Amino acid sequence: MVKAYKQEHVYKHPWERVSAASWRKFADPENKRILSHILEVDTLNRKLDTETGKLHTTRALTIHAPGPWFLHRIIGQDICHCVESTVVDGKSRSMQLTTKNISLQKFIEVEERIRYDPHPENPSAWTVCSQETSIRIKPLSALASMAEKVEQKCAEKFMQNSVKGREVMERICKYMEAESAPI
Amino acid sequence: MGLLKKKESTSAHSSTSPCADLRNAYHNCFNKWYSEKFVKGQWDKEECVAEWKKYRGCLSEHLDGKLLTRILEVDGELIPTKQADSTGSS
Numbered sequence: 001m002v003k004a005y006k007q008e009h010v011y012k013h014p015w016e017r018v019s020a021a022s023w024r025k026f027a028d029p030e031n032k033r034i035l036s037h038i039l040e041v042d043t044l045n046r047k048l049d050t051e052t053g054k055l056h057t058t059r060a061l062t063i064h065a066p067g068p069w070f071l072h073r074i075i076g077q078d079i080c081h082c083v084e085s086t087v088v089d090g091k092s093r094s095m096q097l098t099t100k101n102i103s104l105q106k107f108i109e110v111e112e113r114i115r116y117d118p119h120p121e122n123p124s125a126w127t128v129c130s131q132e133t134s135i136r137i138k139p140l141s142a143l144a145s146m147a148e149k150v151e152q153k154c155a156e157k158f159m160q161n162s163v164k165g166r167e168v169m170e171r172i173c174k175y176m177e178a179e180s181a182p183i
Numbered sequence: 184m185g186l187l188k189k190k191e192s193t194s195a196h197s198s199t200s201p202c203a204d205l206r207n208a209y210h211n212c213f214n215k216w217y218s219e220k221f222v223k224g225q226w227d228k229e230e231c232v233a234e235w236k237k238y239r240g241c242l243s244e245h246l247d248g249k250l251l252t253r254i255l256e257v258d259g260e261l262i263p264t265k266q267a268d269s270t271g272s273s
């Protein structure tokens with residue numbers, strides 16, 4: 001059972017600002033209240049290719065993901081660790097993030113891919129974000145009948161959180177715009 | 184809680200991490216470098232090296248080894264995102 005969801009959003013901000021906002025998304029204390037499901041974000045690895053302008057980053061995200069009680073009972077934890085792998089290509093102005101859970105993989109696999117690219121119609125001022133989320137519930141016999149529901153719940157949660165994430169992104173962009181505006 | 188080995192069970196989540204200060208220092212430095220230099224094409228030099236070393240040192244002292252291994256494994260699987268690489272067609 002796999003469910004995949006696609007979303008697209010246009011930011012009326014240049015790619016430089018949007019990609020910078022993406023790095024700040026989870027770290028900003030102001031946003032911590034809104035994105036309260038993110039508990040910790042640590043950078044584990046970073047590699048800059050000084051020739052090609054490619055920046056590889058690995059971050060670990062600790063997420064608070066309280067599920068329905070029965071899931072909680074089975075799994076026995078509501079903290080989930082995820083790995084986020086990012087490649088920024090400074091030359092072609094693209095940013096790609098892939099996030100995958102490493103906890104609870106016996107039960108569920110969630111993979112989220114996000115891309116930020118300059119908008120084809122207005123590449124210097126707008127940015128298009130495309131996001132693809134796939135959720136796979138492992139066919140555990142005990143859970144099989146509920147799995148469909150869990151998947152649905154999980155998907156809804158993801159949608160809610162990605163809307164929140166977008167709001168935060170918009171806010172950081174606005175803030176950075178004001179910060180960089182000539183006085 | 185979090186990625187770090189549990190030493191004593193402090194109650195609240197978020198910034199219980201003993202590396203939080205070093206992490207903030209590094210992330211602030213990185214964010215500044217990213218928006219002021221990297222996106223403007225100035226990627227010829229790595230910066231925030233001192234901040235990174237301190238932060239990494241703290242992480243390696245406190246990180247749960249098993250978890251770290253898992254993370255790096257999964258990261259390895261994710262890296263083939265590189266298919267978007269159109270270069271290197273030699």
